[in-house]
Amino acid sequence: MIALSDYLILSSIVFCIGLAGIFINRTNIIMLLMCVELILAAVNTNFIAFSYFNGDLAGQVFVFFILTVAAAEVAIGLAILTLMFRSRGSIDIDVTNTLKG
Amino acid sequence: MLNTYLTIVLAPLIGSIVVGLAGNRLGRTLSHSITILGVTISTVLSFYVFNHHVLNEGEIFNQNIYTWMQIGGLNISFGFLVDNLTSVMLVVVSFVSLMVHIYTIGYMHEDEGYTKFFSYISLFTFAMFTLVMSNNFMQLFFGWEAVGLVSYLLIGFWHHKESAIEANLKAFIVNRVGDFGFILGIALVLMFFGTLDYAETFSQKDQIIGLTLFNDFSAITVICLLLFVGAMGKSAQVPLHVWLPGSMEGPTPISALIHAATMVTAGIFMVSRMSPLFELSDVALTVVMVIGAITALFMGLLGIVQNDIKKVVAYSTLSQLGYMTVALGVSAYSVAIFHLMTHAFFKALLFLAAGSVIVALHHEQDIRKMGGLRKKMPITYITSLLGTLALIGFPGFAGFYSKDMIIEAVHYSELPFSGWVYFAVVLGVFITAFYSMRLLFLVFHGESRVDKHTEEHLHETAPSITVPLILLAIPSVVIGYFTIEPMLFGGWLDNGIYIDTSHESVEKLKHHFHSAFSLISHSVMTLPFWMMVGGIATAWLFSLYRTEWADVIQRRFKRINYVLVSLYGFDRLNEIIFVRGALKLGNLLWKISDMAIIDQLLVNGSARFARFVGSFIRPVQTGYVYHYAFFMIISLMLVLGWVLVASDYSFYS
Numbered sequence: 001m002i003a004l005s006d007y008l009i010l011s012s013i014v015f016c017i018g019l020a021g022i023f024i025n026r027t028n029i030i031m032l033l034m035c036v037e038l039i040l041a042a043v044n045t046n047f048i049a050f051s052y053f054n055g056d057l058a059g060q061v062f063v064f065f066i067l068t069v070a071a072a073e074v075a076i077g078l079a080i081l082t083l084m085f086r087s088r089g090s091i092d093i094d095v096t097n098t099l100k101g
Numbered sequence: 102m103l104n105t106y107l108t109i110v111l112a113p114l115i116g117s118i119v120v121g122l123a124g125n126r127l128g129r130t131l132s133h134s135i136t137i138l139g140v141t142i143s144t145v146l147s148f149y150v151f152n153h154h155v156l157n158e159g160e161i162f163n164q165n166i167y168t169w170m171q172i173g174g175l176n177i178s179f180g181f182l183v184d185n186l187t188s189v190m191l192v193v194v195s196f197v198s199l200m201v202h203i204y205t206i207g208y209m210h211e212d213e214g215y216t217k218f219f220s221y222i223s224l225f226t227f228a229m230f231t232l233v234m235s236n237n238f239m240q241l242f243f244g245w246e247a248v249g250l251v252s253y254l255l256i257g258f259w260h261h262k263e264s265a266i267e268a269n270l271k272a273f274i275v276n277r278v279g280d281f282g283f284i285l286g287i288a289l290v291l292m293f294f295g296t297l298d299y300a301e302t303f304s305q306k307d308q309i310i311g312l313t314l315f316n317d318f319s320a321i322t323v324i325c326l327l328l329f330v331g332a333m334g335k336s337a338q339v340p341l342h343v344w345l346p347g348s349m350e351g352p353t354p355i356s357a358l359i360h361a362a363t364m365v366t367a368g369i370f371m372v373s374r375m376s377p378l379f380e381l382s383d384v385a386l387t388v389v390m391v392i393g394a395i396t397a398l399f400m401g402l403l404g405i406v407q408n409d410i411k412k413v414v415a416y417s418t419l420s421q422l423g424y425m426t427v428a429l430g431v432s433a434y435s436v437a438i439f440h441l442m443t444h445a446f447f448k449a450l451l452f453l454a455a456g457s458v459i460v461a462l463h464h465e466q467d468i469r470k471m472g473g474l475r476k477k478m479p480i481t482y483i484t485s486l487l488g489t490l491a492l493i494g495f496p497g498f499a500g501f502y503s504k505d506m507i508i509e510a511v512h513y514s515e516l517p518f519s520g521w522v523y524f525a526v527v528l529g530v531f532i533t534a535f536y537s538m539r540l541l542f543l544v545f546h547g548e549s550r551v552d553k554h555t556e557e558h559l560h561e562t563a564p565s566i567t568v569p570l571i572l573l574a575i576p577s578v579v580i581g582y583f584t585i586e587p588m589l590f591g592g593w594l595d596n597g598i599y600i601d602t603s604h605e606s607v608e609k610l611k612h613h614f615h616s617a618f619s620l621i622s623h624s625v626m627t628l629p630f631w632m633m634v635g636g637i638a639t640a641w642l643f644s645l646y647r648t649e650w651a652d653v654i655q656r657r658f659k660r661i662n663y664v665l666v667s668l669y670g671f672d673r674l675n676e677i678i679f680v681r682g683a684l685k686l687g688n689l690l691w692k693i694s695d696m697a698i699i700d701q702l703l704v705n706g707s708a709r710f711a712r713f714v715g716s717f718i719r720p721v722q723t724g725y726v727y728h729y730a731f732f733m734i735i736s737l738m739l740v741l742g743w744v745l746v747a748s749d750y751s752f753y754s
Contacts, residue, residue: 022731023727032727096725096726100722
């Protein structure tokens with residue numbers, strides 16, 4: 001039998017991988033988007049696990065919403081990326097620092 | 102009657118506004134017709150009012166007609182107080198104003214600002230009417246400032262002249278000094294009486310007796326002195342007289358109207374109107390009398406050394422204003438108003454005659470370049486002669502009665518220093534006769550010193566100039582004879598003027614007065630008459646008989662001459678203390694408060710402070726997304742961790 005804590009540990013690990021990906025990754029923005037997806041996946045795992053163990057379907061319904069939003073977000077993110085590449089010729093993270101004070 | 106009073110005030114205002122706004126479109130003829138019509142209406146109605154109030158002893162009219170503003174419990178209204186004093190002033194102001202309006206047609210006909218000039222003098226007439234008809238201190242102050250404003254505009258009428266601009270600035274600033282005292286006085290009246298209405302103030306005047314200000318000063322004395330400071334500014338008393346000679350930079354008609362006949366006498370009128378207050382303070386009256394005597398004597402002396410025809414008349418005006426102030430000081434208010442009236446006629450006449458000479462000589466004002474004009478300009482000469490005789494107090498002429506009455510009133514006064522003041526005013530008669538006749542002799546008699554070119558074209562001026570001269574000459578000669586008895590002793594002014602029983606000059610005057618005619622016959626036995634004769638003789642001696650003697654005396658008494666020519670150094674003193682002082686103060690404020698504190702410390706300082714703080718905070722903004730994300734996560738963790746630790750929730754339950 002797989003206990004609730006096992007799911008939570010798994011999702012924590014996935015979440016941390018996602019976070020680490022955001023912090024450590026210095027190459028390009030697509031990797032960033034993928035890491036954000038990993039974090040969302042970790043959250044979804046939590047939702048489903050709690051939903052299953054508490055017998056409340058609301059959590060699983062929530063997951064569908066998150067998936068939808070995530071899909072839309074990726075679509076927009078990729079579109080921005082394409083435009084950025086067109087105007088700058090690069091999608092390196094180190095180049096995108098125009099907010100520097 | 103209300104409609105009559107309103108029409109008197111508003112007719113010139115409407116004329117002024119119409120001509121002021123549409124003067125260029127209306128053209129010259131229509132412009133002067135409109136303004137002259139307005140003033141004519143006022144003049145006719147003024148005579149009607151005079152007839153109603155003075156001759157038929159009408160009731161005093163005192164009514165508020167419009168609430169100007171309301172501040173707390175204080176109602177500031179626009180209203181009329183018309184009694185005999187006001188009626189006399191109305192007639193004088195409107196008549197002289199009408200004469201000046203007509204005269205201006207001839208005098209200004211070459212000027213570009215023709216319509217503007219008419220608009221201004223009509224506006225002045227309106228302002229003067231509001232001043233004399235006011236029934237409260239605030240409206241008085243409004244009229245006071247409005248006449249000052251128009252005076253400023255008209256002194257600087259020829260604004261392309263540097264000297265005119267300086268003169269109008271000077272007039273404006275010196276008048277501000279007087280007005281400052283005046284408004285402080287009004288504020289004290291409000292403080293002690295709680296009202297600005299004349300009638301209410303005067304009805305409770307007794308309750309101020311014995312009250313003090315700052316525990317040391319008698320309240321009524323302080324009030325009267327402050328009000329008198331205002332009168333000193335407007336009526337050009339020493340030491341605030343410096344603006345009046347400068348005001349001669351303006352066109353001659355306004356010198357006659359504003360700076361001789363009406364506006365400068367506003368101070369005299371005001372003090373007479375405040376007679377119930379001034380009567381309560383002997384100290385204030387003494388100050389008024391002494392200041393007046395100083396002005397009368399010393400400003401007259403300056404007239405002797407002036408060579409500008411208008412300046413001589415201007416110093417003569419100062420001296421005569423001094424006489425009126427002396428009369429106020431000895432509680433002979435009706436005598437002051439009497440002299441104000443006669444002076445308004447003959448001094449306006451003298452100024453307009455001077456203007457006539459100036460026009461004929463193509464704006465030459467130096468009397469050393471005149472002479473012998475008698476034959477070329479007979480009407481101007483005759484009218485000037487009549488005006489001069491009135492001014493020096495030749496028996497029978499208007500000025501004779503008024504000046505004689507002032508001198509007699511001083512003689513009967515029991516105030517301290519009145520002996521000295523008597524000496525000053527009697528000596529003043531000699532000086533007046535001397536400079537007036539000197540002017541007359543130098544301009545109209547003797548050899549002609551006019552340059553050849555002008556001499557050929559010299560002729561009598563246009564009828565629009567000579568007719569007002571003739572019309573003013575008539576009252577200058579006869580008005581004293583006809584009005585002395587009713588005005589001083591017949592109670593014409595009794596309902597506007599209050600005299601305390603302890604001040605007996607007018608009573609004694611009345612006691613010694615028999616008839617206007619007997620004054621003439623007795624005059625040969627009086628000191629002032631012989632002073633006048635002496636003045637005429639001296640003037641004849643120095644300006645016609647032995648002209649070179651004047652130069653000899655000037656050389657012999659260099660010091661005295663220097664003192665007179667430098668106008669006692671008042672201008673120098675003002676220049677050193679006030680002008681340079683103000684400049685230094687201004688520089689100081691500019692450098693310290695403006696440049697150092699506001700610009701450097703506050704404005705630039707706050708910007709510099711923001712930049713300074715920013716230099717520490719700026720490196721935090723790296724621009725890299727992962728740094729922002731890192732900070733967000735870390736801060737979120739810290740906040741969540743703090744919530745967990747701080748709350749009762751236990752991980753291990």
